[in-house]
Amino acid sequence: MFLARVPTTRVASVPRRTVFNAVQRKRDQEIAEEKSKQPIALPPAKRLAIVTCMDARINPFKQLGFKEGDAHIIRNAGGMAKDALRSLIISQRLLGTREIAVYHHTGCGMVTFQGSELKKIVKWSKPDDAACAQQVDSIDFLEFSDLEQSVKDDVDFLKSSPLIMAGTKITGWIHDIDTGKATRVA
Ligand SMILES: [Zn+2]
Structure with missing residues (x-):
């Protein structure tokens, strides 16, 4: 007996063996074993938003002692305020x-x-793609050379932004990757 041949065009375009797939499968098993959870309100309980880096070593909930529902964690490369x-x-x-x-x-x-070097790398990967060149040129990668200054600049940026609500408390911190300690610099 023959098994019907299933068209594979669509299926083949979706990667099945991904790291995330494996993580998700493990998580599904854990959820099945957990007790039922209490619902958590949508607005953050501490009325706090943290802008931080996507760095895999930063874990704000664990490192700052938060629990689910406490704060918004807005992440991007560098934890840049403009991007957030x-x-x-x-x-x-x-x-x-x-x-x-x-x-x-x-x-x-x-x-x-x-940023200029990163733009070259992206363009080299698609040398004949004008849309690629145009789009990457429009991105400000917001790289910086002075860590403390980057925090102060971002705090100043937010304080002077007309889009941020008047009266917002804004502080700036540096998390030490080696010690786990955070120091306020702005
Ligand atoms: Zn970082």
């Missing part, structure tokens, strides 16, 4: 946060490259 603005507006105007902590860290990859 869209999310901050939503966080403040629709979900009630009234305090922002800019939370950068030692050993950040953002001090290790030049």
Whole structure:
């Protein structure tokens, strides 16, 4: 007996063996074993938004002792305020946060490259693609060379932004990757 041949065009375009697939499968098993959870309110309980780096070594909930529902964690490369603005507006105007902590860290990859070089790398990968060149040229990668200054600049940026609500408490911090300690610098 023959098994019907299933068209594979669509299926083949979706990668099945991904790291995330494996993580998700493990998580599904854990959820099945957990007790039922209490619902958590959508607005953050501490009315706080943290802007931090996507660095895999930063775990704000664990390192700052938060629990689910406590704060918005807005993450991007470097934890750059400009990049977080869209999310901050939503966080403040629709979900009630009234305090922002800019939370950068030692050993950040953002001090290790030049945006102009990164643009070249992207363009080299698709040398004949004008759309690629145009789009990457329009991106400011927001790299920096001075960590402490990057925090101060971001705090100043938020304090002077007309999009951030008046009266918002804004502070700036550096998380030490080696010790886990955070120091306020702005
Ligand atoms: Zn970083």
